[in-house]
Amino acid sequence: MTSELPLGREVAYPRAYDPSLLFPIPRAQGRAALGLGDGALPFAGHDRWHAYELSWLDGRGRPVVETATFLVPAGSPNLVESKSLKLYLNSLNGSRFDGRDEVRARIVADLSAAAGAPVAVEFGLPPVDAGDGAMPGAPVPVSLDDLDVECDEYDAPNPALLSASDDEVVDEVLHSALLKSNCPVTGQPDWASIRIAVRGPRIDRAGLLRYLVSFREHAGFHEQCVEQVFVDLMARCRPQALSLEARYTRRGGLDINPWRATPGLAPPPAARDPRQ
Template sequence: MPNDNPLKHLNLGQTTAYPTEYDAGQLKAVPRALNREPIGIRDAQLPFDGVDYWTGYEISWLNEQGLPQVAVGYFSVPASTPNLIESKSFKLYLNSFNESRFSHWQQVQRLMQRDLSNCAGGAVEVELRALTDVTGETVDDLPGQLIDHQDIRITHYDYDPGLLQVVSTTPVQQQYKSHLLKSNCLITNQPDWGSVYIHGTGPQLDTASLLRYLVSFRRHNEFHEQCVERIYQDLFALGFAQLSVYARYTRRGGLDINPFRSNFEQAPAVKRLARQ
C-alpha cells in the first residue's frame, strides 16, 4: 500500500546524519494548505497578514582562512508563502555551514536568503548580526494584560475551542498575554513552550475561559505556525473585527519560532522573552 503521508519527506523523528558541508538540500518545505484548509483558510484569500519570525542562535561558518565566524540570525518568512519551513531541516541546513568556507558575511547572508526563499516559495528576509551588535540587549515582554494568575480550576488539556466564552457582544478593544501556551510537535510529540499575545476589537472575552482555552492546547499536536492560525480562526469566529495573535516559542536546537498573524497591525516590537 503506497505511503501517501504528505510529511513523509521530513527528517523529524528519524535518525539523521549531520551534514559536513554547505547543503541547501537539507531544507524541507511543508505546504501551509495542509493545515489551513481544515480550519477554513484558503491561501488565495488569507484572512490575515503576518510573518513567521525565526531567531537562530547557533550560526557559524569559516572565513577564507579557516577562522570560525559566529552570528545571530534573524529570519522573516511571510505568512503568504505557500510553504512553512520545517524546523529540523532548518537546523540541519544551518549546521551545514559549520565547516564550509565563505569569503564574507554578505555571501552567507545572500545564500541563506536565496535558499530559504526557494523553500518557502516567497521572499524571505535574512539578517546576520555579530555578537557585539546584540550584546547588552535586554529581555523583553509582550504587551497586554497577563491572564495567567487567575484563581480558576482547569481540567481540559485537549484542544477545545468550545471553552471560549464572551461576557458581552458589545465590541471593545482588548489586549491579553499568557505564558502558559504549550503544544506538541506534530511529528515527534516533543513539547513546544510559548507565550502568546492577543489584541483586537471584538466581543468582550471572559478571561477565565480564554485561559482555559489556551491551556487546552497542552496535548495538541501541531506546528507552531499552525497553532497560531488556529487560535486566530477560533477568536475571529467569535466576531472580532480586528485581531492579532502573536506567539513567541522557546528555542530548540538553537532556533526559536515566533509566528504573528493580524488583519490590522504590525507585530509589536518585542525582543527575546525571558525563556528565549
C-alpha cells in the same frame, strides 16, 4: 544494556553546505483543517525565527560565529520544518565563504526557495523585553495566568470554550505564558507565551485561558497553532481587530515567533521573551 539506549548515540550532521536539507511543508495542509481554502487569507503576518547557533569558515578557514533573524511571510506557500533548518544551518559549519554578504545571500536564496516567497535575513537578534506583552502606545496587558480557573481539557484545542460579551466593546491586550503544544514530528514539547491584542466584544478571560491550556497535548506546528487561535477567536468572539503573537522557546538553537493579525494592522516590534 546501555548500548541500546539512545542517549549518547552519534548523530550524523552534515559536513558540507547542503541546501537540499531544507524540508518545506505546504501551509495548505494545516489550513485546510481550519476551513481556509485557496481564497484570500483572513490574516496577515509573518514567522520570525531567531537562530542562535550560526557559524561558517572564512576564506582562510577560520571559524566565524553569528546569530541571525529570519522573517518568513505568512503568505508563503510553505513553512520550513525546524529540524531541517537546524541541519541546514549546521551544513554551513565546515564550509568556506568569502564573507558575511555571501553567507547572507546564500541563506536568503535557500530559505526563499524553500518557503516559496522572499525571506528576509539579517544577522543579529532583537532585544529581550520584559516578556509580559507590554508595548509602547498599547493598553497595559492583562495576564491570564493568575485566574482562579479549573482546567481539565488538554488533548485538543476546544473553541467551544471561547465566548465574548455582546454588551461591551473593549480595546485590550491579554497575555499568557502557559501555551504549550507538542511537535508533530518529534513529539517533543513546545513552550510559548502569547500576546493577544483585541478590539471588539470583551472576551471571557477564564474561557480563553482554558482554551489556551487545551492545546497542551495537541500535536501541531507552531505556525499552525497560532493560526488556529486566530481563526477560533475570530469565529467565536467576533473582534473588529485582532493581533496575536506567540513566542516559542528555543529548541535546537532556534525559536519561532509567529504573528497573525487582521489585515492592515502593524506588526509588533521585534523582541524576545526572557525565556528566549
